[in-house]
Amino acid sequence: MAHAPPADNSRFEPFSITKHAYKIVNDQEIDLHVLIPKNVTSGKHPVIVHLHGGFFMAGDAMFPDWAAQWALDYQLEQSAIRISANYRLLPESNGLEMMSDISDLWKWVENELPSYLKEIGSDVTPDLDKVIAYGESAGGYLAIQSGLMRPDLVKAVIGAYPVTYVDSDWYAKASTDKAPFGTPQLPRNILDDYIASMKPGSIFTSAFPPARVPMGIVALQNGLFPQLMGTDDSLYPDRILAKKSGDEKVPYLYVLHGKGDTAVPCEQSVKFVKEWQAKFGEESAIAEFQEGEHGFDGEAKLEDEWMQRGLAGVTKAWMG
Template identity: 25%
Template sequence: MANRPHIKHTHVYTTHQATDLYIDVYLPQLTESETPKPIILWLHGGYLITGTRNAIPTWLLNYALAQQWPLVSPDYRVLPESTGLDTIEDVLSAYKWVVQSLNQLHPECRAEPSRIIVAGASAGGWCALVSALHFSTSVETIPPPCALFLLYPMTDPGSEKWAQSVSLPGATVDPDTARDLLEDIPRRIARGDISVGEEFPKAEEELRTRKRLPLLYAILEKGVFLDYLTGVARFGQSVVSGGLERLVDERAKRLFPLDFGEFGSSFPPTVVVHGTADGEISCGESEKLVKRLAEGGVGVQYLPVPGADHVFDLELQECRVAEGGSDEPSAVLSRALQALRRHTDAY
């Protein structure tokens, strides 16, 4: 089964220099009820370097369409041409667009801006987490998220792992290509280039046409991911040699949610799903987040998927309830969706 029948609308939600950033709105073909609908704001993964707004799990989109919930997926600026602070700015702009413009442009969707689920996978989980922390620590005139849904999220970029060389399973880039890609980054930044990522390959032959995957591998293997996240040269080296605390000013603290985030009663209830055999982003990052949330009195539900790797859900079309507390991925994700529904109903 592919995606359920739907209507897709695309809008420009913000512009940087001459680059328009787009946001897609997915609606069911017919809305059969006048009841206001929760909204899913989906933030794609890709290590903040690649991926696009089209990278939406089929099972999640199908669930949203079946419930007649609008699902909204934006572009955002990515590394290394931009910094993580630019990414946060875009994610918050997309959130505000949903609150202020979605119903104006699409009154037929009957969206309820006070019930926004911010959801994301991998680096998109980081985007969701930092956006929710923004509402916990600032005075806003728009409603905060009613819930977070984090799928195998990157939550701890301040750890030494991300400050050093990281080799992703099965990911290789030859040394000459890596050197050329890394040497070109300062020129891109000096020109003011902006990127919103690149489509993930859907087949093996497409791997040869992708330019940002080798860039991703080179940045991680060189150990300079934190340099481009912060926009500070040799930042990762400094973290390894002296720790994070002395390096980070107030503005940059937003990049490191587990080190500097304030998780208290105003933080939205959170559902976290992570495979226990994730070879790219350890489930330990989620476990650390869950502990922090629980200590802060935040309602949190952690649903580990035994033996599952990163992007374990890639081929799933639907999530079905299974009897007997099954640990199959579809069943675990179904429980996560049920939990999110309870949060939206209680809001």
């Protein structure tokens, strides 16, 4: 148990932050960070579990440039405890291994978080009847997967420009038309050479961008994500959704996406939310599509009308 390294961004200033290994794989720790508002009162508080993005290959739970201010402000507004977790990344690991980490993370939240808070001397306790999942991009995929996997625990999901149709042509077929953030076609050997150099048993759980981001772009441009993730149906939210009867309990879903997104197509979020609503009812989800690129919500404010509209159902589902 150790304190997280100080972030180089003042947006984390309102929080007390500790770091903890929730899992060990091949003698390597997989960390989560617990963010508690400094001005919080003692007693029970709701929980946000946050999962970062990064093409499934990069990113870190505490990378400040990707810590959306509106989400931190929402946490403060609701006096919530935030768990920001790392997980095994491609290509060292596959999708099932990644989802194994997410499953174990939820078990840790459910079974270990209360005692952990006591261990660090905090007088706050988690209200496990009030838990939501939140993530952006690849983390949005993991948040949606979390909600589908643990509807007994997760009351609502916030997916910011989430990856949804991993088996679509966008992720599964090579094309020279894919230029996320205006990136030109990158040579495939960036990824191939890296994979060839990997040591058996090694895992990667954290990489502050721009490290490893080019590998993710190569995987996208060459349609390699299904191959790297694996083919098991449990890794594909659209396939999971298709198998549902519509009578199951599911979390409330809020998706926000920039219409000009060049990394994760906005039209896939449009389709996914419609399919969710068709299955579970019009009131089971809301989507907000705004002008902007991937990561457009970096400029968003909690008080923005569209954000308030999107979060209203989340707050209702979260707080019961």
